[in-house]
Amino acid sequence: MTDISPKERLDRALLGKPTDRAPVVCPGGMMNAAIVDVMNKTGHTLPEAHHDADKMSDLAFDVYENTGFENFGIPFCMTVEAEALGSAVDFGSLECEPKIQKEIFPSVHDAVYLPIGAIEKTLRAGSVIQAIHMLSAKHLDVPVIGSLTGPISAAASLIDPMTFLKQLRREKETSHKVIDYVVNQLISYAKLMADNGAAVISIADPTATGEILGPKFFDEYAVCYLNKITDAIHEIGVPVIIHICGDVRMVKPQLQKLHGDVLSVDAFVELKQLKTELGEMRTMGNLSTYLLEFGKADEIFNQAKHLTTKGIDVLAPACGLSTSTPSENIAAFTTAVKEG
Amino acid sequence: MSDAERLFESLARAIIDADETAAVQLSETILAKGFDSAKAIERGISVGMEKVGDFFEKSEYFIPDLLDCAAVAERATAILRKGLAKEPVSRGKIVMGTIFGDTHDIGKNIVALFMEAAGYKVLDLGKDVSARRFIDAAVQWKADVLAISTLMTTTRGNIQNVIEQLRLDGKRESFLILIGGRAVTREFAQTIGADGYAENAAETIRLLDKF
Ligand code: B12
Numbered sequence: 001m002t003d004i005s006p007k008e009r010l011d012r013a014l015l016g017k018p019t020d021r022a023p024v025v026c027p028g029g030m031m032n033a034a035i036v037d038v039m040n041k042t043g044h045t046l047p048e049a050h051h052d053a054d055k056m057s058d059l060a061f062d063v064y065e066n067t068g069f070e071n072f073g074i075p076f077c078m079t080v081e082a083e084a085l086g087s088a089v090d091f092g093s094l095e096c097e098p099k100i101q102k103e104i105f106p107s108v109h110d111a112v113y114l115p116i117g118a119i120e121k122t123l124r125a126g127s128v129i130q131a132i133h134m135l136s137a138k139h140l141d142v143p144v145i146g147s148l149t150g151p152i153s154a155a156a157s158l159i160d161p162m163t164f165l166k167q168l169r170r171e172k173e174t175s176h177k178v179i180d181y182v183v184n185q186l187i188s189y190a191k192l193m194a195d196n197g198a199a200v201i202s203i204a205d206p207t208a209t210g211e212i213l214g215p216k217f218f219d220e221y222a223v224c225y226l227n228k229i230t231d232a233i234h235e236i237g238v239p240v241i242i243h244i245c246g247d248v249r250m251v252k253p254q255l256q257k258l259h260g261d262v263l264s265v266d267a268f269v270e271l272k273q274l275k276t277e278l279g280e281m282r283t284m285g286n287l288s289t290y291l292l293e294f295g296k297a298d299e300i301f302n303q304a305k306h307l308t309t310k311g312i313d314v315l316a317p318a319c320g321l322s323t324s325t326p327s328e329n330i331a332a333f334t335t336a337v338k339e340g
Numbered sequence: 341m342s343d344a345e346r347l348f349e350s351l352a353r354a355i356i357d358a359d360e361t362a363a364v365q366l367s368e369t370i371l372a373k374g375f376d377s378a379k380a381i382e383r384g385i386s387v388g389m390e391k392v393g394d395f396f397e398k399s400e401y402f403i404p405d406l407l408d409c410a411a412v413a414e415r416a417t418a419i420l421r422k423g424l425a426k427e428p429v430s431r432g433k434i435v436m437g438t439i440f441g442d443t444h445d446i447g448k449n450i451v452a453l454f455m456e457a458a459g460y461k462v463l464d465l466g467k468d469v470s471a472r473r474f475i476d477a478a479v480q481w482k483a484d485v486l487a488i489s490t491l492m493t494t495t496r497g498n499i500q501n502v503i504e505q506l507r508l509d510g511k512r513e514s515f516l517i518l519i520g521g522r523a524v525t526r527e528f529a530q531t532i533g534a535d536g537y538a539e540n541a542a543e544t545i546r547l548l549d550k551f
Binding site: 090092095096099100101161162165166168169170207211212213214216217250290293294322323324 | 401408446
């Protein structure tokens with residue numbers, strides 16, 4: 001297994017087959033690795049690259065080449081879906097990620113249901129699909145990870161989050177209807193990503209963190225809809241990464257029910273222990289993003305080495321990187337993993 | 341226990357259960373019977389919301405629960421206000437928002453809810469708020485406190501801009517500055533010259549009460 005390609009390695013790791021070592025990746029989307037250092041070096045910059053397929057694929061390639069992550073990860077933000085479904089987006093700047101300017105609907109009762117397929121009809125989602133296509137056709141050995149905003153985060157980017165979170169308790173029926181609608185849109189978009197060459201789909205759902213939802217609502221909304229998306233993507237034979245942010249200790253029994261191929265969690269969690277507790281679940285993570293931003297390269301190198309001894313299936317930053325993370329720090333991380 | 345006290349207690353219960361129908365009915369009964377509205381707010385609504393806050397701190401309630409209870413409390417308070425001879429005195433005026441560049445606002449909104457429940461007047465500027473907007477609002481509204489939230493290390497430097505701009509305007513001493521959110525710490529607050537930091541909503545209230 002000496003000549004195993006990054007794509008093959010990731011595929012094997014996700015499916016629990018033997019590999020020479022664990023891969024080290026950063027999926028894009030919420031876990032975007034287009035840091036300021038890389039953009040300043042190469043001149044392919046955000047916010048422009050959020051829109052244009054050529055710029056997007058150039059920047060994804062720059063990230064791959066300059067960080068050592070063994071994948072392409074696109075898009076670089078988590079606003080594509082909500083923008084397509086109606087919310088206003090501010091595209092930010094070189095340092096600052098795009099953000100939802102205003103959610104389009106004040107409450108779940110105001111939701112307007114567009115025909116399924118609405119996301120991929122927009123220019124920006126079209127650019128994402130095209131960039132995936134170009135990268136996967138050109139670099140056969142490098143996996144392209146297509147990143148999705150998870151169902152709860154996407155829904156809470158369409159409906160005012162405070163009202164939405166309250167309505168998860170009070171207006172269950174309509175809440176389910178809205179999330180199910182969002183999920184059907186996400187599935188259609190994710191399938192198109194896969195058709196165009198995405199080797200893996202990664203779903204990150206920050207608003208579905210156990211800290212915000214607690215076990216009961218996490219079970220009722222997050223588990224159910226994350227599984228619906230995962231099952232649909234599995235049907236077309238593509239593996240799925242699921243990332244849950246924050247402190248998940250509260251929702252451990254619920255995590256066990258997730259159908260994703262690997263579960264990625266933040267640095268609060270000792271992955272070795274989680275793995276024992278969750279039985280079959282494969283894990284991804286979880287080098288602290290704060291360490292990556294503020295630590296020294298040798299500290300990061302050592303911590304990464306330490307993580308490689310923990311039986312983690314896929315190494316990755318623990319959560320979303322700060323855009324000010326120094327590129328030498330990321331290089332220290334990926335080098336440590338590759339040395340095995 | 342008197343009739344009035346029994347009603348206040350049931351009202352607290354209705355808040356804890358986020359039972360809107362019961363809370364509205366109880367508040368209307370309290371008004372109709374001419375019982376003391378101020379006491380109803382204190383012993384019914386405040387006591388209920390305090391309990392909700394306890395459950396939240398102990399991770400028995402989560403954000404959807406908290407928001408649901410708070411909405412019921414707001415509705416009941418609006419009814420009981422009609423029975424008040426005069427508006428209750430505010431304990432202080434707070435201008436609040438999430439700093440420029442950052443749109444994480446769930447935590448900030450929770451803190452604002454707790455502040456209002458504790459008797460402070462809050463002007464919430466929302467998210468992605470520039471230094472200029474913070475300062476102009478605080479000056480215009482004659483705020484006592486500027487409360488600024490951020491969850492991103494990339495944007496926390498923007499809080500420092502608010503403080504520097506206030507100094508340039510010669511107004512730094514006019515307001516207490518309180519900061520919070522995952523990306524900041526007590527040490528960070530000291531470094532940038534803020535007056536206080538709190539880790540969560542309950543601690544924020546304890547700190548405000550001390551100011
Ligand atoms: C939910 C969430 C989101 C939601 C936010 C929804 C919303 N409307 O708020 C969504 C999906 C939109 C989101 C988006 C992004 N997110 Co986000 N998100 C989170 C997450 C998982 C939870 C935050 C939360 O709401 N917690 C629950 C509340 C109740 O807790 P809290 O906010 O800490 O508030 C409490 C205290 O801090 C305190 N407090 C809060 N404010 C204040 C203010 C004062 C004055 C005081 C005294 C106290 C106080 O009291 C509160 C109640 O007890 C965090 C991870 C984390 N562990 O914090 C990441 C996190 C904050 N996000 C992160 C990132 C990277 C992003 C994105 C940039 C992703 C991307 N690549 O696009 C975008 C942001 C775009 C932008 N420019 O704003 C990073 C930030 C990294 C960094 N640079 O520091 C975090 C830390 C996770 C990570 N490591 O990846 N996110």
